[in-house]
Amino acid sequence: MIENLFPNVDWAKMWEATVETLYMTAMSTVFTFVIGLALGVLLFLSGPGQLWSNKLISTIAGAFVNIFRSIPFIILIILLIPFTKLLLGTIRGPEAALPALIIGAAPFYGRMVLIALQEIDRGVIEAAKSMGAKTSTIIFKVLLPESMPALLSGITVTAIALVGYTAMAGVIGAGGLGTLAFLDGFQRSREDVTLMATILILIVVFIIQFIGDFAVRKLDKR
Amino acid sequence: MIHLKDVNKVFGEGSSSIVAVDGVSFTIAEGEIFGVIGYSGAGKSTLIRLLNGLEMPTSGTITIGGLEISSTRGKKLREARQKVSMIFQHFNLLWSRTVKDNIAFPLEIANISKVERERKVAELIELVGLKGRENAYPSELSGGQKQRVGIARALANDPEVLLCDEATSALDPETTDSILNLLTDINERLGLTIVLITHEMQVIRKICHRVAVMEEGKVVEMGNVLEVFQSPQEPITKRFLSQVTEPAEAKQAMEHIKKEFPSGTLIKLVFVGERTGQPVITSMIRQFTIDVNIVQGNIAQTHDGAYGTLILQLVGEESIIQEAIHYLNEQDVRTEVIGND
Numbered sequence: 236m237i238e239n240l241f242p243n244v245d246w247a248k249m250w251e252a253t254v255e256t257l258y259m260t261a262m263s264t265v266f267t268f269v270i271g272l273a274l275g276v277l278l279f280l281s282g283p284g285q286l287w288s289n290k291l292i293s294t295i296a297g298a299f300v301n302i303f304r305s306i307p308f309i310i311l312i313i314l315l316i317p318f319t320k321l322l323l324g325t326i327r328g329p330e331a332a333l334p335a336l337i338i339g340a341a342p343f344y345g346r347m348v349l350i351a352l353q354e355i356d357r358g359v360i361e362a363a364k365s366m367g368a369k370t371s372t373i374i375f376k377v378l379l380p381e382s383m384p385a386l387l388s389g390i391t392v393t394a395i396a397l398v399g400y401t402a403m404a405g406v407i408g409a410g411g412l413g414t415l416a417f418l419d420g421f422q423r424s425r426e427d428v429t430l431m432a433t434i435l436i437l438i439v440v441f442i443i444q445f446i447g448d449f450a451v452r453k454l455d456k457r
Numbered sequence: 458m459i460h461l462k463d464v465n466k467v468f469g470e471g472s473s474s475i476v477a478v479d480g481v482s483f484t485i486a487e488g489e490i491f492g493v494i495g496y497s498g499a500g501k502s503t504l505i506r507l508l509n510g511l512e513m514p515t516s517g518t519i520t521i522g523g524l525e526i527s528s529t530r531g532k533k534l535r536e537a538r539q540k541v542s543m544i545f546q547h548f549n550l551l552w553s554r555t556v557k558d559n560i561a562f563p564l565e566i567a568n569i570s571k572v573e574r575e576r577k578v579a580e581l582i583e584l585v586g587l588k589g590r591e592n593a594y595p596s597e598l599s600g601g602q603k604q605r606v607g608i609a610r611a612l613a614n615d616p617e618v619l620l621c622d623e624a625t626s627a628l629d630p631e632t633t634d635s636i637l638n639l640l641t642d643i644n645e646r647l648g649l650t651i652v653l654i655t656h657e658m659q660v661i662r663k664i665c666h667r668v669a670v671m672e673e674g675k676v677v678e679m680g681n682v683l684e685v686f687q688s689p690q691e692p693i694t695k696r697f698l699s700q701v702t703e704p705a706e707a708k709q710a711m712e713h714i715k716k717e718f719p720s721g722t723l724i725k726l727v728f729v730g731e732r733t734g735q736p737v738i739t740s741m742i743r744q745f746t747i748d749v750n751i752v753q754g755n756i757a758q759t760h761d762g763a764y765g766t767l768i769l770q771l772v773g774e775e776s777i778i779q780e781a782i783h784y785l786n787e788q789d790v791r792t793e794v795i796g797n798d
Contacts, residue, residue: 356547356549358545358547359551361511361545362545363562363566364511364538365511365538365542365543365620366539366562366563366610366614367535367537367538367539367563367566367567368535368566369535372565372566376562376565377551380553380554381551381552381553383553456552456594456595456596457596
């Protein structure tokens with residue numbers, strides 16, 4: 236039955252592409268989470284009236300985030316080709332897509348982290364200070380736990396954007412469902428391959444959204 | 458215990474600068490409950506934040522228990538803050554932690570072992586009357602319960618001073634009373650010095666030993682609560698006092714009685730301490746042939762004794778009324794003629 240609906244689909248290849256997409260998404264999401272969190276916390280703490288209030292750091296970090304957030308991803312990939320080659324020695328394969336994915340997504344997520352942290356009641360930070368908390372304690376025991384639902388819904392949105400980015404990364408031969416849909420589906424006029432790849436991408440997106448929503452609901456005690 | 462000397466705090470620079478605290482000096486004794494009253498913007502929030510170094514003075518010195526807070530920084534200041542803890546108007550609890558874990562937070566900061574933390578938290582939950590709510594999240598608690606968590610959290614590291622930043626201003630009158638009772642209890646049981654800021658004279662009346670009145674960054678009046686209640690000097694102090702002694706109905710009642718009895722003299726009597734227990738009015742009526750209407754009466758308990766006011770309308774011959782007033786004065790009751798015909 237399925238064979239009749241999708242006559243041109245090579246299931247082994249489709250599975251391999253799905254795994255590549257999942258790999259790229261998962262790896263880039265993890266790195267984006269860590270780097271974006273660091274960027275967001277830095278942006279927050281260096282902001283006016285905050286613990287590390289520093290105009291220079293705030294301006295530099297802000298400019299970095301704004302520039303990389305604004306470059307269209309497809310152009311960012313091309314701009315980063317020399318950097319990727321230097322870093323990994325190749326520009327092909329799922330690994331080669333990671334630098335561009337992370338550099339494209341981390342500033343975007345960093346901005347969301349900043350917004351999440353700004354939502355925290357200043358009084359709670361003041362209370363922690365009044366108890367004699369160090370800055371590191373304030374970061375790990377107040378800022379991050381208190382903004383966790385927003386941080387998680389932010390990383391969910393970012394991970395979903397990253398699924399889209401992995402498809403675009405197909406241009407530099409990253410592999411995955413995007414490449415498959417473009418090369419095997421679109422260019423050879425095999426609509427069933429494109430459709431199947433699309434369905435699989437949608438399933439991946441839905442699963443990410445589901446996990447994200449579930450985690451946020453579980454954690455939010457407000 | 459706490460000494461402030463010529464403390465100034467200026468925010469901003471040049472023409473846009475704001476003087477929040479202006480030349481404040483006072484001393485608070487150990488075990489005392491010291492209240493600072495003022496309207497919003499009077500500088501009392503800044504003043505209380507100077508006491509734990511959340512704000513640093515522009516000039517002047519602040520010493521708590523021998524340590525000069527105003528020149529302490531870094532690790533030493535953080536350690537000092539564990540002994541000068543604070544509760545807040547909006548409680549400022551971590552919503553992501555349960556009651557138990559909120560109270561344990563300052564103990565984690567002080568690097569107390571897990572076993573010891575659990576023992577201490579159980580003890581504090583008992584003290585503030587939250588048994589059975591240990592595993593609730595703040596969102597599941599009422600305002601009064603949240604403030605109890607705040608108090609337990611503030612007491613976790615056995616502080617010497619407790620700073621209360623408008624701690625009851627977000628609570629209803631009944632809950633305010635229960636929190637004030639808890640604070641008095643803690644003060645008596647643990648010998649804790651309490652500094653509180655408020656805009657409610659009721660709070661000062663109920664628990665404070667001494668009060669400072671702040672206006673535009675300056676302390677304009679200071680003294681024992683009963684003394685300040687008896688003979689307020691500054692207009693702002695009188696305004697705050699009227700919160701306690703002259704409810705809005707009194708004015709209406711007076712207007713009403715003036716219409717009812719166009720003749721006569723309205724006087725306000727102030728009784729302090731033991732005088733509140735004596736039948737002065739009865740003996741006055743027996744001695745003088747005048748009619749007495751009670752317009753409004755009020756007795757307020759302060760920490761040091763009672764403070765009462767009574768507004769009377771005296772009807773009769775002018776000369777006898779004067780004699781009656783003279784008699785009251787002789788009985789050590791302060792009188793004030795507030796309306797005549």
